[in-house]
Amino acid sequence: MKNLPRKVRSKKLSSKVDLTAMVSVSFLLIIFFMVVGELSKPKTLALGLPDRDRGCGGEPSIGCYRGERFYTVLLGDNNKLITYAGLLENPIGKPKETNYSKNGFRTDLRSINKKILEYSAAIGKSNRGVVVFIKPSQKSNYGNLVDILDEMRLANIEAYAIVDDFTPEESKLLASK
Template sequence: MGMVDSPNGKHQAKKGRRQLKRLGFHLDMTPMVDVAFLLLTFFMLTTTFSKSNTMEINMPPETGEVRIAEQNVMTVRIAGDGMAYCSLGEEIPRRIALYGSSDSRKLSLSGELRSLLRKQTSVNKKMVIVVKISEKAKYKNLVDLIDELNLMKIDRFSLDDYTDQDEAAIKRAV
């Protein structure tokens, strides 16, 4: 609470001058600090902390090279045209729509691509999926594909660079 201190009013006047009363003011800040800490505590305890949206990617060690048989490698190339090009080993890539309809913002991957991935990994337990994405493609395409692989519990996949040979393979696609 605020209090005003006033002297007892007995002052001696100096020659011809009138002396002004000086009032002292004292403000007790304790209740305001209490309310501030109460509000701070309330908001800290009632707000929910948002989880960061991150994807954990385990990188293999840089030492050594892993040899995989050609029939155990499925390459999924994502070009900038909204299509996925899948090939097993050195086969000519198959052209598959990446999304089920033209609106890629609402839908997940197409059923054809999903069934192909599921079929190939169930037939061959040693199957490794190599994902190559063009610079022209959207980042969302890569994230959607990796999410779909995680949902299908396919954990044997790798990300690789998109090269000119991949561009040539796409041009040969059926």
């Protein structure tokens, strides 16, 4: 018998796939989407206004604010800074012009916040400090607004808002002094 040529059979390679890299990429994607989801949640500021069920008197009323907790800061040109407590129609004290120094605006802000915290504690509403409305005019500069925001942080003011709506009385007040 003759040696017949044998058919050469090819070796079968294993069909295993290494998924180590795929698992790593999957975990990275999961972490990425978790972080993006957490960072994209809207951040809100709790604005503590008077209770809706207790009006100015004792009767229920909506939108009846006397403004005991309000403090308004008007920013003008040439580093002009005018402040008043309460509402302009019935302010608590006269509106006054102050400056950006440590003994100026910061001292005023801390004293008014202390008074309001004491008043809130006296009526049984603790930790309800001042609500500051910052109103920059068209002529004020960005640096002054940043300075005021720094003062809010330094004075530990939790509730403040930047408002661009000037009343005619506030415009007159800013132009007169």
